[in-house]
Each structure stands twice: as C-alpha cells, then as structure tokens.
Amino acid sequence: MLSFRKITPFYFNLCFLLLINRNVMKEFVFQSIPKLIFGENSLDLLIQEIKSLQAKQAFFICDPVIKTLSFWDKITKKLEHEGFKYCVFDNIISDPGYEIADDAINAAFDTKWDIIIGIGGGSALDIAKVVSVGLVTGKPCKELMNKIELIKDGLPLILIPTTAGTGSEVTHISILSDNEEQTKNGLVSSKLYADVAILDPIITLSLPPEVTAFSGLDAIIHALEALTSRLANPLTDMLALEALRILYENIWDAFNDGQNKEARTQMLYGSMLAGKAFANSSVGAIHAFAYPIGAEYHIPHGLANSIMLASVLRFNLSAAPEKYAMAARAIGIDTIGITNIAAAEILLAKLDKLIDDLKINRFLRFYGVSKSDIPRLAEKVMKITRLLNSNPQKITLKDAESLYLEAL
Ligand SMILES: [Fe+2]
Structure with a gap:
C-alpha cells in the first residue's frame, strides 16, 4: 500500500509537471516497443x-x-x-x-x-x-x-x-x-x-552484487539524464520520475540480498521505465563522458557513469534546477522551504552516499587514468555530439577537461 510519505512527493512533482507544461506544452513524439x-x-x-x-x-x-x-x-x-x-x-x-x-x-x-x-x-x-x-x-x-x-x-x-x-x-x-x-x-x-x-x-536473482550495483546505478542515471535532457517531454518526465523513485528505493535491498524477489522485481520494472524515458528524450553528458573511459580502460558501463555522476551533475545544476529538484522529491527529499539549487545539492549528496554504500570506488585514478590522459579523453567526448546536444548545460573542450579532472 502507498504511504503518505510516498504520495506527497508524487503529487508535489505532478503539480510541478502541470505548472511547467501548462503554457509550454510542445508537440512531441513518443515511441516504444509494441x-x-x-x-x-x-x-x-x-x-x-x-x-x-x-x-x-x-x-x-x-x-x-x-x-x-x-x-x-x-x-x-x-x-x-x-x-x-x-x-x-x-x-x-x-x-x-x-x-x-x-x-x-x-x-x-x-x-x-x-x-x-x-x-x-x-x-x-x-x-x-x-x-x-x-x-x-x-x-x-x-x-x-x-x-x-x-x-x-x-x-x-x-x-x-x-x-x-x-x-x-x-x-x-x-x-x-x-x-x-x-x-x-x-x-x-x-x-x-x-x-x-x-x-x-x-x-x-543470480546477479552478483557488483553487477546489481553497476547496472542499478546505470538505470538511475538513465532516469536522471532523461529527466534533465533538452529533449525531455511530459511523458518522459513522468516515466523518469517514477523510475527514479522505484530504483532509488530498491537498489540497496537488491544489492544487499540478491534473492530479494520484491527488490529484484522493482529494479527490473524501474530500469524498463527509465529505458522508455531515455529512448525518447536521450541520456546526456554523464553517458558521453563514460564512453571513452569505458572503451579505453574497460571500466564497466554503470561504473563509468557512477564515476562521472558527481562532476557532471554539479556542472549541470544551474541549467535545470527545477528538474533536479523534482528528482530530489522523487527520491523522498523534503524540499519545502528550500531553493531548487539547495534541493539539487541534497540530491547529489544522497547519490554520492549511495555510490559509497554500494562500495564503489568512484575516482578515475583507481582505474588507471592519469592527468596526462585527460586532454585525449576530453577530445573524444567532444565528438559524442548526439549526447552532448541533449545535455542541459553546454559543454566546451575546456569544460570537458575540467570535468574529467574533477573525477580523477
Ligand atoms: Fe547507460
């Protein structure tokens, strides 16, 4: 049964979605599997x-x-x-x-x-x-x-x-x-x-904890990037917010006890919702930065995303504060009386803690990347225009270098 604690952020976000979309509803296309x-x-x-x-x-x-x-x-x-x-x-x-x-x-x-x-x-x-x-x-x-x-x-x-x-x-x-x-x-x-x-x-059920953590964080980042994408629409927002709520609530339980059927079911459902969202609104710069380090250093995809999450999210904050505040509410943060930016900062701190709780070493230096590699990696990121174009904040080559440096 839904508790009041769960319902309140949902309605709060619904109100925000209605306000955001009331006068600016643009045409959009939504596709999915049959x-x-x-x-x-x-x-x-x-x-x-x-x-x-x-x-x-x-x-x-x-x-x-x-x-x-x-x-x-x-x-x-x-x-x-x-x-x-x-x-x-x-x-x-x-x-x-x-x-x-x-x-x-x-x-x-x-x-x-x-x-x-x-x-x-x-x-x-x-x-x-x-x-x-x-x-x-x-x-x-x-x-x-x-x-x-x-x-x-x-x-x-x-x-x-x-x-x-x-x-x-x-x-x-x-x-x-x-x-x-x-x-x-x-x-x-x-x-x-x-x-x-x-x-x-x-x-x-048989997935090892490490894979549960990497893949679950990948799904959380799909939802977050789909929500804040420049290509987001009301339907992808709704899917992404629900995905965030479900994934954040269940990832620890699925990681802690792989045989927890309810948590596994919720994770599979949440990751599917996030997939439907980003298929239609795209992921953004976290994924773009994860691709070169994944390909060159064979860092698993979800791990590479987790490494880049904090620096890219912080960089993006000022470009989509309302959306990050909505994400904060979706994971149960009480945002009444605080600014959107403050809500987003709490969201970031919660996600940082989650990554630590899942026993992930979230710095590039642990995976063989050094300072001298950064200009090369940054150049590669700038070619991933499909994802950079949907990121809420514009990114230059100089920014790309700083973001990798921050994650080092
Ligand atoms: Fe991904």
Whole structure:
C-alpha cells in the first residue's frame, strides 16, 4: 500500500509537471516497443511468443554464462520438445565492438533464421538488435553506423534482459565499441525496436552484487539524464520520475540480498521505465563522458557513469534546477522551504552516499587514468555530439577537461 510519505512527493512533482507544461506544452513524439510481458516466470511464455510471431527457427544471442544458468535448460528443452530449430551465438563479451556484431551476423547468414532472440545484459541485447537488421540489410556494422538510412526492417526480435540496468529491451539504440578509435558509438534507429520484450525478475536473482550495483546505478542515471535532457517531454518526465523513485528505493535491498524477489522485481520494472524515458528524450553528458573511459580502460558501463555522476551533475545544476529538484522529491527529499539549487545539492549528496554504500570506488585514478590522459579523453567526448546536444548545460573542450579532472 502507498504511504503518505510516498504520495506527497508524487503529487508535489505532478503539480510541478502541470505548472511547467501548462503554457509550454510542445508537440512531441513518443515511441516504444509494441509488446512487453512483465512478471515472475514470464519467461515461460517465450515459446508462445515465438509462435505468435510465426517463427520456427530461432537464432539466440547471449554470453557464455547464460548457457550455464538453470533457465537455459528449461528454454532449450521446450524448444526441442516443440520441434523448433535453434542455434546459439554465445560469443558476447562486455562492451562488444563492430567486429562482434559482424561475427554474429556472419554466423547467422547461411541459414534462414526467422527470429532473433537476445538474452542477457545490454551487450547481448544490443548485438541482437544489430543482427536483426544486419541480416536483412546485408551491410557490415560500421557501414550501418555511418548510414543509418540503409537500415531495413529487421527480422522479428525478442529481447530478454537478465540484468536490471540498461533498459535496452525497450530502446531503439545499440551501443557498440569502436575499437579503432577506442570509444563507443550509438546506432539509433526505430527499426531496432524489439517486437516483444520479456521481463522476468526471477532470472535476475543470480546477479552478483557488483553487477546489481553497476547496472542499478546505470538505470538511475538513465532516469536522471532523461529527466534533465533538452529533449525531455511530459511523458518522459513522468516515466523518469517514477523510475527514479522505484530504483532509488530498491537498489540497496537488491544489492544487499540478491534473492530479494520484491527488490529484484522493482529494479527490473524501474530500469524498463527509465529505458522508455531515455529512448525518447536521450541520456546526456554523464553517458558521453563514460564512453571513452569505458572503451579505453574497460571500466564497466554503470561504473563509468557512477564515476562521472558527481562532476557532471554539479556542472549541470544551474541549467535545470527545477528538474533536479523534482528528482530530489522523487527520491523522498523534503524540499519545502528550500531553493531548487539547495534541493539539487541534497540530491547529489544522497547519490554520492549511495555510490559509497554500494562500495564503489568512484575516482578515475583507481582505474588507471592519469592527468596526462585527460586532454585525449576530453577530445573524444567532444565528438559524442548526439549526447552532448541533449545535455542541459553546454559543454566546451575546456569544460570537458575540467570535468574529467574533477573525477580523477
Ligand atoms: Fe547507460
């Protein structure tokens, strides 16, 4: 049951949303996937969904660990029992590059697969999206990155997240590492949306605490950046605020006790809401700064975001104080009688504490970055215009250097 404590910030934020949007409601477009199945043991519906997409030959994409988990046996036995043909590409690594996407497309090319199923963390789901369109379009991944207009409608696609963080199951974005340039790029096209996402919290129970922390913080940052994005709209605001509330309230419980089903369920739900929000309003500079350090130093994505959170958020404060105050209320901070900036400062302190509580070392120097690396990293950030353009505060090369220095 909802308590008064939970309801009050919700209505406070609703009033602010109404005030903000009353006279300035602009037209917006909101897109998402056509079907989402959420709930305990919803993975049992996979076969039914394959059938309803009229598919008989499934090409799975996952990392090697997935095949060792108990639900995998259950899936494959059912497929065999029902007479489906399937093949598994299990070479997914974290931060996969264009090469892995091309390897997966090549592995699938000679057989007439009629459905692609991505199961795993964001890396597996992102590659599954690229394979779905790559098999139809017949172009190498790098060419698609440069000419998204080449992308044709892909094969039917089902995405099944095993982590609560990336929200990739509901986005039309694939993040791929450019190993030559040592950075990451986003392939963005509405043709990358899945036909069905199946979100079963039971399969997230086995996640280790470190992955729970990194992926949960990634989701929190998705919500925060979606809310403060220049491209935000009333619908993405609503999704982002609800995501923030749920994720902040449950991340510690999911981290502290991985078998806590309720916390796992809430985290999976919250990360999906945040995914729907940022798919439509974009993430911002925290993600932009995280990409080069993730690609060069192999810092996991959620960790890289957590490292950059404080310096970028502080830098952004003056550009979107109302939005940060709304975020503060969403996580239960009492903002009555204080300025928006003061509310945002408390929000930042709470998030800093959360990162510390989750036992994360949030300084770049611990991961091999030194002062002399900063000009190079800052130059790379400035090329990630897709994300810098949606950030509430404009960022120059000099700012980028200062922000990395602050996070050092
Ligand atoms: Fe992210």
